[in-house]
Every structure is written in C-alpha cells, then in structure tokens.
Amino acid sequence: MMKIVLINPNTGRPERIENEAAWPPLGLLYIGAMLQNAGHEVKVIDNARVQLPVEKVVERVKREDPEVVGVSALTPTFKQGVKIASAIKTETPDVKIIFGNYHATFTYERLLMKYPIIDYVVLGEAEYTVLELVEALEKNEKTKRVKGVAFRHNGGVVKTPPRPFIQNLDELPLPDRTLLEQAYHSELVGILGSSGKFTTVLTSRGCPYNCRYCACAAFSQRKVRFRSPEAVVAEMEQLQGEGYEEVGFVDDNLLLDRHRMEKICDLLMEKGIKLNLWAEGRVDQASREMLRKFARVGCKTIYFGVESSSQKVLDYYGKNISPELSRKAMRNCKEVGIENVIGSFIVGAPIETREDIRRTFDFAINLKGMDFPQMNVLMLSPGMDLWDMAVREGHLDEEKCWEEAFAAVSVYPSYLKEEELCRMIDHFYVEFIKRPTFLTLQLLKTMRSRYRLKIILANLRARTSFRSTFRQLTGG
DSSP states (O other): OOEEEEEEOOOSSOOSSBOGGGSOOHHHHHHHHHHHHTTOEEEEEEHHHHOOOHHHHHHHHHHHOOSEEEEEOOGGGHHHHHHHHHHHHHHOTTSEEEEESHHHHHTHHHHHHHOTTOOEEEOSOOHHHHHHHHHHHHTTOOGGGSTTEEEEETTEEEEOOOOOOOSOGGGSOOOOGGGOOSOOOOEETTEEOOSSOEEEEOOEEOOSOOOTTOSHHHHHTTOOEEOOHHHHHHHHHHHHHTTOOEEEEOOSSTTSOHHHHHHHHHHHHHTTOOOEEEEEEOGGGOOHHHHHHHHHTTEEEEEEEEEOSOHHHHHHHTOOOOHHHHHHHHHHHHHHTOSEEEEEEEEOOTTOOHHHHHHHHHHHHTOTTOOEEEEEEOEEOTTOHHHHHHHHTTSOOHHHHTTSOEEGGGTSOOSSOHHHHHHHHHHHHHHHHTOHHHHHHHHHHHHTOHHHHHHHHHHHHTTOOHHHHHHHHTTO
16 A cells, blocks of 8 residues: 555636636546555645645645655646645655646656656546556556656656556546545635535546647547446436535536437436536537526536637637627527526637727627626647647747746737736726626626525625625736
8 A cells, every 4th residue: 555645736826717726626536536446545635725835735745654746737737836846855755756637748758857856747647547657656666567657767758658548437436525625616706606515527528629729639639538427417416415516517528419418417307416517618519408408407607618709710719619609609598597607708819909809808798698708818838739839930939938828929929918918808807897787687687596695695604805806807
C-alpha cells in the first residue's frame, strides 16, 4: 500500500466571473477511487476550494506523509501548482511528484526539463495510468513499462507509448466524494447559484468538434465515449440518497446524443429522482423536445456557447453554429420553462473590430430568453488550434510563453488592445444589468420561482454582498 495526496491547485489570483471553488475536482475523485479500490490510501486537497497559502498546503502534505503527490495542472492553475510542488519537494525531497491534466499533457517536455522537482507527467486520461505508475513505484519496477507517462532519463525526456482511451466508462468506479472535506455549491461572481448540497456528474468524455479556442479536441482526439444511461441514473439515485439536491453535468458535450439524453430523462422520471440540474450545451443540439424532457426532470440552469453575433467570427472560431441557432435555443429554453439560461460569449478575436464587438453586445442585450451573459476574453493556451497557429506564424514564442495563457489580442495583430477590450466588457455589464426591463423581468421570474427564492435565501444566510458582486462584475 502507498499513501498518495492528490492536489487541485488554486490559481493564486482573484477570479472575475466564475469562482473556481464552485465545482468539485471530479477527475481527482475518479483517480482517488481507483487507487483506493486497489488498496492505497488517498487524501485530496482541493486548494481551489480551501484557498490555503502554499506553506499551509505543505504542512497538510507533511502531516499525511505520502510517498506520492499528484497535482492536477490546468493552464490557469499551472504556475501555482508548480509553486506548491516545489515547496513540497523542498520539505519532503523523497516524495515522487506527478503532474497531469490538460496543461501538463500538452507541455510535458518543457515542464520536465525546466522543473526537476516534477518526476512524472501523466498524459491524457489518467485513471489507469496513475494506478499503474503508483504500483510500479511501489514495487520498484521500471516505469517505462507504464503507458501514457513521461519522465526524465539520461538528460532528456522519455515518453512511453500512449494509453488507449477507456472505451467502457461504466467500468470505472464512481468518484469517491467522501475524499472531499468541504461542502460545495455552484457560484457565479460571488453569488450562490444553488440552494442545497451540490456536486457534479460526468456522463461522457470527449467532443467531436474542433473549436479553435478549445483544447478538448486535442486532449480527446475528437473521440467521444459515453456512460450508459442506466449507470448515470444509478449514480444520481445514489447521490439523492446521500442528500444531494443539485447536480451539475460536466461533460465536454452533454447534449451530443439526443436519444441518449432522452433515455436518461426517462429513467430519472421512472425512478422518481428529483434533483435540480445544471448543464452546458451547444445551441445546435437544443431541440425543444429534448429540452422539455430535461426541464421536467429538474434542469434549472443551462449554459450555451453563443460566442458571437458575427458569422464571420463564428466561422473563425470553427464553431459551426449561427446567431439564429442561438436565438432558437434561447426561445426553446424559455418555452419549456428552464429557469436560468446563461449565454457564454467570447470577444477579442484578432479579426474582430470594435463594431463587431459592439454588435455582439447589442445581440446579447436583445437575446430573448437569455437571463444572463458571460463575456469572456479570447485566451490562448497550449493545446488550442489558435495557439498552434500563433506559434507557426511567429506571433508567439512557445519557448518563452508555454507556462500561461495570453489574450489573443495581445498575441496576434488585432484591432484593439486587451485593456480596451476589458473596459468594453465592464461597460457592457453596467449597461446590461442597469436596464429597467432586465431588472423587472428577473424580479418577476424570481417571485414566481420557489427555486430562485431558495437561492436568494441561501445568499442571505451566507451574507452575500450583492454590492461587491456588482463591483467585481463591472470592474469597479
């Protein structure tokens, strides 16, 4: 048996729109369950949730006295993950440190050459790879026999053959949520978005699309695998029995298979499972019939990637949707009674003019059925097609820039600077929120909704500062 600590780092920076603490680190919980089932002892430190300073994380790790520490490394959390790992290695030099997740997978060679404190990188899907790597370390066996890892050897980096994707996701043990030490809730800009015990569920992995601002295509190689509807609903039935009230789906593309989603909804109704559900989806998969079933089984909140009102920009992103499809998806949600519909937008494409951005703002303001927008700046990070193109065209020196994300307008020749783009977004939020029609409509919807009223009460109990939230949202 080995002792393993798995760490989900924080970013080390304040977050503007979404609080990173809102969602449990489901990937680490899957890995933890695999390790525990094999007889190993596992602890999870979700520092995105507890926000401990580095020295306190090190104290926690030293108390656990593990042989292995695993760190989940997304681009926003990578540098903080390195800080934590470096401090751990200084205090416990014999511990083996493993990095994994998107950023580590795409930058493994540079990562291993720059940071000798990191011993191994797990490439891609991690459950079986981490288990085999830990057991190889326990038995002092050669780690080069483990598929899907990279490590230093003779002054260079060795990458073992890739591990095939897990085809039958039902064979994985359920994520062990008892590894979490805190309660979770969904949160947006400091406001609680859920009123009860909250967790997340994964029903599929991968996405067949190739959006140029997303690294999922490269990570999943555009291959999609599904859990069976029966396995998904069995997990949700268990969660309801454990007192959970809200579940957020975290699939790369939840609504891809309409018939499968309808089967999940049918089974939820059949078993009388009553949970409040959060989801994300594409606007070209938002049929009225499927959404109606989804609403009946408790879908309260749904996010759609609208991205832009400009077909030119949508085509540049490789999104394969149109503004009209976004309008239709919002109308469908309104008709079937989904209570909170969020539109996610991306502005700051290099081809985008101020006028294009202003038209997207106007489109968002007039988008019927959408309750609230998220305006995001187009960021580039390793694994994205737009990142790779910037490197190929000489706009980005990957040797210097591989450790973090950059606004596209600061990389490519563009029509405006990042500072101006952020000011435009600040002014947009003020304009959107202060409209009397918006305030009136949202007040009426809230007064008619037991679900929304429960959320308001939860925020009052948590002493949420709505004034500071407004200031945060509008850059004040």
